[in-house]
Amino acid sequence: xxxxxxxxxxxxxxxxxxxxxxxxxxxxxxxxxxxxxxxxxxxxxxxxxxxxxxxxxxxxxxxxxxxxxxxxxxxxxxxxxxxxxxxxxxxxxxxxxxxxxxxxxxxxxxxxxxxxxxxxxxxxxxxxxxxxxxxxxxxxxxxxxxxxxxxxxxxxxxxxxxxxxxxxxxxxxxxxxxxxxxxxxxxxxxxxxxxxxxxxxxxxxxxxxxxxxxxxxxxxxxxxxxxxxxxxxxxxxxxxxxxxxxxxxxxxxxxxxxxxxxxxxxxxxxxxxxxxxxxxxxxxxxxxxxxxxxxxxxxxxxxxxxxxxxxxxxxxxxxxxxxxxxxxxxxxxxxxxxxxxxxxxxxxxxxxxxxxxxxxxxxxxxxxxxxxxxxxxxxxxxxxxxxxxxxxxxxxxxxxxxxxxxxxxxxxxxxxxxxxxxxxxxxxxxxxxxxxxxxxxxxxxxxxxxxxxxxxxxxxxxxxxxxxxxxxxxxxxxxxxxxxxxxxxxxxxxxxxxxxxxxxxxxxxxxxxxxxxxxxxxxxxxxxxx
Numbered sequence: 001x002x003x004x005x006x007x008x009x010x011x012x013x014x015x016x017x018x019x020x021x022x023x024x025x026x027x028x029x030x031x032x033x034x035x036x037x038x039x040x041x042x043x044x045x046x047x048x049x050x051x052x053x054x055x056x057x058x059x060x061x062x063x064x065x066x067x068x069x070x071x072x073x074x075x076x077x078x079x080x081x082x083x084x085x086x087x088x089x090x091x092x093x094x095x096x097x098x099x100x101x102x103x104x105x106x107x108x109x110x111x112x113x114x115x116x117x118x119x120x121x122x123x124x125x126x127x128x129x130x131x132x133x134x135x136x137x138x139x140x141x142x143x144x145x146x147x148x149x150x151x152x153x154x155x156x157x158x159x160x161x162x163x164x165x166x167x168x169x170x171x172x173x174x175x176x177x178x179x180x181x182x183x184x185x186x187x188x189x190x191x192x193x194x195x196x197x198x199x200x201x202x203x204x205x206x207x208x209x210x211x212x213x214x215x216x217x218x219x220x221x222x223x224x225x226x227x228x229x230x231x232x233x234x235x236x237x238x239x240x241x242x243x244x245x246x247x248x249x250x251x252x253x254x255x256x257x258x259x260x261x262x263x264x265x266x267x268x269x270x271x272x273x274x275x276x277x278x279x280x281x282x283x284x285x286x287x288x289x290x291x292x293x294x295x296x297x298x299x300x301x302x303x304x305x306x307x308x309x310x311x312x313x314x315x316x317x318x319x320x321x322x323x324x325x326x327x328x329x330x331x332x333x334x335x336x337x338x339x340x341x342x343x344x345x346x347x348x349x350x351x352x353x354x355x356x357x358x359x360x361x362x363x364x365x366x367x368x369x370x371x372x373x374x375x376x377x378x379x380x381x382x383x384x385x386x387x388x389x390x391x392x393x394x395x396x397x398x399x400x401x402x403x404x405x406x407x408x409x410x411x412x413x414x415x416x417x418x419x420x421x422x423x424x425x426x427x428x429x430x431x432x433x434x435x436x437x438x439x440x441x442x443x444x445x446x447x448x449x450x451x452x453x454x455x456x457x458x459x460x461x462x463x464x465x466x467x468x469x470x471x472x473x474x475x476x477x478x479x480x481x482x483x484x485x486x487x488x489x490x491x492x493x494x495x496x497x498x499x500x501x502x503x504x505x506x507x508x509x510x511x512x513x514x515x516x517x518x519x520x521x522x523x524x525x526x527x528x529x530x
């Protein structure tokens with residue numbers, strides 16, 4: 001009898017262990033969904049020339065394939081918390097995956113550029129819900145002491161997408177066609193829908209909120225929806241097209257700025273005073289949550305900014321192909337993937353402020369190291385610098401999520417994730433616009449300074465030109481080569497200036513972390529004996 005009791009006692013934990021394994025499978029599903037959406041944002045960049053040629057359009061017209069997706073994504077993203085709570089998180093999540101998969105299939109089969117742009121709007125609207133809802137599911141599926149590991153799985157997916165996207169997109173386009181950068185989402189989407197239907201459950205608090213809204217009658221704030229569309233859509237257009245249209249010299253950009261400022265001010269007032277706001281801005285009244293959102297935006301600026309800068313620098317100044325540039329960038333993502341589970345363990349034992357501040361310091365140091373490079377930098381050095389930068393990022397991502405969700409009230413997780421992901425997206429868009437603008441202006445300044453310092457009467461200049469003329473065969477070729485040298489040197493100096501700017505920004509973020517109230521590790525954190 002006692003032996004039977006002992007046997008039963010030993011067998012008792014098995015269902016819990018099995019449940020834990022299924023819970024971690026939810027983390028994999030959420031990570032895959034986020035990876036699919038992030039990858040689709042990055043993967044299309046390298047295929048624009050092929051898309052334009054295939055659909056008889058100019059490259060500038062084809063850029064609307066990217067812009068339309070980003071604008072739709074920016075408009076729907078702030079609404080995802082309200083939509084999730086009103087429709088039901090599981091229904092909304094599965095609906096987003098289904099719509100994203102169908103839109104991807106239709107994008108791959110699009111017969112014309114206008115059709116592709118329209119379908120990308122649908123894809124961007126559907127994809128907007130995948131990341132915030134994935135995070136909300138993870139935050140509610142795991143207790144606080146296990147949330148770090150869950151966010152590690154999610155973080156590996158989100159960080160890997162921008163890193164592997166360009167290289168994967170280039171390979172698929174070269175080996176098959178641009179159609180397949182969209183069609184590959186179809187089998188992945190089918191698998192995700194099947195797993196999500198079997199594994200995901202809405203928590204009791206969320207079911208209560210959804211039930212209450214249905215019983216009292218769903219009240220749609222149409223004005224709030226319109227203000228979100230105007231403010232977020234115009235803001236994304238400003239950030240995405242500002243540099244191309246020369247910012248304030250463009251009537252279109254000025255009009256977008258006026259629409260954005262006016263509608264954003266009305267939106268904030270509306271959401272703070274409305275009884276049933278679409279965006280729960282009152283959550284920003286929590287100090288930790290508000291500062292964490294600022295830090296999330298600050299993290300996205302160097303992450304997305306450098307993801308644009310490094311491949312561009314390698315291709316324009318160092319002669320790398322798109323595939324070679326992708327090979328340099330990709331190992332950094334592998335470092336983050338390896339470090340995420342380690343940081344996921346640390347976040348249950350170490351103050352999140354220490355981890356995230358250390359991560360920002362490491363990223364800042366990586367930026368400072370990039371300011372020492374020159375046109376003769378070796379391939380291996382670039383790989384090492386990128387890996388060091390992504391090593392620091394691993395210490396930022398998970399602790400920031402831990403800080404943001406630590407004080408989130410039950411039933412408000414969906415609204416919190418909508419705001420966090422909105423700030424992350426805006427930070428990334430601001431980062432890309434900021435580095436592009438700064439690079440352009442710095443290049444102009446350095447080119448003018450270098451050209452002014454060339455004196456045809458200087459004996460050293462004359463000797464250099466004589467040597468180059470002899471080597472190249474004529475004086476005209478020598479002047480062209482000198483002009484190219486000035487252009488490349490000015491370009492490298494411009495990139496260095498931007499790296500200094502990003503280093504200063506991340507250093508400020510490292511100090512801002514300490515404005516957050518002390519975050520203690522959970523008392524129930526398990527001790528890993530391995």
